[in-house]
Amino acid sequence: MRTNPLWMNVWNYLVSKADFWGSMLASHFMLVVWSSCIVIILGVPLGLLISRNKRLRDAVLGVIGVLYTIPILALFGFLIPLMGIGLKPALIALSIYGIMPVIRNTCVGIEQVSASFKEAADGMGANRAQILFRVELPLAFPVIFAGIRTAIVMSFSVATYAVFIGAAGMGTIILIGMRTYNEGMLVSGTVLLALTTVLVDRLLGWLEKGVQKKFGMVEP
């Protein structure tokens, strides 16, 4: 029994339930922020580590590649018996997804740094730490940052599934909206999620441009 047009329902929902969707959006952001922190803090050093050893590199990238192909719901299936439900397993699941591009890009980025730059620094008497922090990391940074961007944008959509493991987020709104045939709620949730994802992606893209410019990679 359709009484109102869809846009009215959406509007009503957005206005009347601002508290609820606001807090869900905040939780969603928290999930993304925390998992991204974990992913960066673990992923960059790991990527660095494996870039130094060919065998380790192939092994780690292989394992992560396999983890990556597991559907997120199946991953929850593994995690729930081990860790129960809630924020913790959700964060871990998100991190497993997000860490892949970060590790891969860090490794590739470091490997791409031309030997002549490292040799120039070496020839001037830079020690290993100085070569890493003054030459390799800055030169690989645009590639690493691209990996981080991919990870964040991806975790934004993957975080929607967190509701299945008992962590609140935009998934909660969509799921409730579906279960209760609440059109306004469902569409509001979807539109909010899509909008914020696009926004975050744009913002990071803009940052990435800045990073590339700063590090002298593209014409200003």
Added chain:
Amino acid sequence: MVEAIEVELQSVSKFYGEDKVVDAVSLHVNQGEIFVLIGPSGCGKTTTLKMINQLIPHTSGRILVRGKDVTELDPVELRRSIGYVIQYIGLLPHLTIRDNITFVLQLKKYNKKMQRERAMELIETVGLPVSYLDRHPRELSGGQQQRVGVARALAADPEILLMDEPFGAVDPITREQLQLELLRLQETIKKTIIFVTHDMQEAFKVGDRIGIMRGGRLVTIGTAMDIVRERDEFIRNFIGQGAIFSALDTIPAARAIIDDLPIVQEGAALDDDVLSLTGDWENIFIVDGQRRCLGYISLSEIKGQRKIDREKVTACPPPCRPGDSLKKVIEEMLWGNRAWLPVVSEEGYFLGIVSFQSCASLLVG
């Protein structure tokens, strides 16, 4: 002046597995000298250079830098004390020109103010505008980048510079300009420079001494004139025809000056003492109170005279400078249809003359 040996290689070899890339190379480089290593591509020049700062460890032999065996020195300290201009420049693209130049100073943790001042000083030394300091390497032309490469190597004021084809990536005109600038710079900085190239002209131009490498071996060492007199067929082919003329370009006129000429001051009495100076000379040169050459006069003209008749004095041909190359001097003589030219210092003092004879006797030795 006693020449101190700054860098010495004693029968140094480098193996990669079975491959002998550098084979028992022995050489020494004196303080303040530009030593050029030259040879065909793949003959081991870069490898030899990199063994000096231990970027590549040598397999056998001894390498001494300022008398110390490099294997006993801390490699990081060794490299910070030696300027290194890498083949293909290797400026760091993410850093500004300022940060590239001061890279070594940052590694050595010099204070910021000193770094800024040094960057300003060096960018001017290599002839680039100060405003370039804020640019990135990609905003500079190849030649400008090579200048920055040289500035960077000079940053910590090292006594020794290793330059691996420092002017390799530029057109011939820029290249020649950079070579001249290096020579001018060297007059004031007096570094000990080991300079790798595969361009013979460049070797003649900048090298005090030249070492020719072939297949990992050092086949000869000598000055440009020594090299062009080599009979060895490989060397003759390698340096090419006309090399002797390039070599002439490297010898300053100063070395062919004849200064035991009969010279009288204007207005002096022509007594027997003066005339006894003339020896076999047909002319006598006349200078003023500031030792400026006024001209010359033939002896037959002054026979029996007590004073020199200004009317009879012939003006000298256009003079050359002691720093001019023999090639230039000979060219001038041919152009002007002269058998000799006066040599005059920067201040205008008459130093003597150079003649075809004096050039030839220098060359034939």
